[in-house]
Amino acid sequence: MARLIALIIMLIPGVVAALGIKLMRDIFFGVLHSPIPSLSLQFLLGFIFFIAGLGFIAGFIFRRDRKNNKVQQRFMK
Numbered sequence: 277m278a279r280l281i282a283l284i285i286m287l288i289p290g291v292v293a294a295l296g297i298k299l300m301r302d303i304f305f306g307v308l309h310s311p312i313p314s315l316s317l318q319f320l321l322g323f324i325f326f327i328a329g330l331g332f333i334a335g336f337i338f339r340r341d342r343k344n345n346k347v348q349q350r351f352m353k
Contacts, residue, residue, distance in 0.1 A: 293325065293330050297322070300323060302322075
């Protein structure tokens with residue numbers, strides 16, 4: 277059960293990061309999604325989604341590795 281919860285926790289930020297990549301990609305083809313008023317705002321929103329999703333996944337993996345003593349000594353508490 278714990279592994280299923282961990283998988284769900286990892287999937288949600290992954291989907292957010294993928295949505296961010298899609299929003300950034302769509303501005304190069306001139307596709308503007310309806311709730312967003314401009315292409316530059318769409319790119320900024322996509323970039324924020326991508327960084328937030330990637331940051332959450334990286335932090336999750338870093339915290340797990342720190343707990344299991346698999347990081348360099350300078351990253352240990």
